[in-house]
Amino acid sequence: MKAFIGIVVISAATSAFAAPPHVSDGRLVDEHGMTLYAFGGQRAPDAKSCEGDCARNFPPALASPDDKASGALQLVDTGNGQRQWTYGGKPLYRGMMDKKPGDRAGDGLNTVWHSVQPH
Numbered sequence: 001m002k003a004f005i006g007i008v009v010i011s012a013a014t015s016a017f018a019a020p021p022h023v024s025d026g027r028l029v030d031e032h033g034m035t036l037y038a039f040g041g042q043r044a045p046d047a048k049s050c051e052g053d054c055a056r057n058f059p060p061a062l063a064s065p066d067d068k069a070s071g072a073l074q075l076v077d078t079g080n081g082q083r084q085w086t087y088g089g090k091p092l093y094r095g096m097m098d099k100k101p102g103d104r105a106g107d108g109l110n111t112v113w114h115s116v117q118p119h
Contacts, residue, residue, distance in 0.1 A: 033101030041112040061092040
């Protein structure tokens with residue numbers, strides 16, 4: 001059981017880093033084709049807007065150390081030595097409720113989470 005938990009933790013840590021986002025079916029997605037989201041609320045995401053633990057339900061789309069910004073896709077420092085992808089100035093997040101590429105279960109959640117449609 002401990003070995004399984006260790007593998008899950010390592011997998012979660014490595015999957016947090018993404019290749020640069022790209023467009024698929026008119027939406028920004030990560031390297032696995034999973035939908036990326038932007039938060040449209042007035043303040044920072046909180047438990048109500050995330051339906052619980054924001055860091056678990058909508059983890060930031062982190063960049064690899066060698067990733068470079070391009071056009072509307074930029075990088076911001078998260079304050080802990082990591083960089084997060086942004087699009088049009090809005091930080092990008094993964095939606096952990098999505099199970100397969102193309103899913104958009106978080107789109108419109110609590111009227112503040114939206115899949116990103118590049119202009």
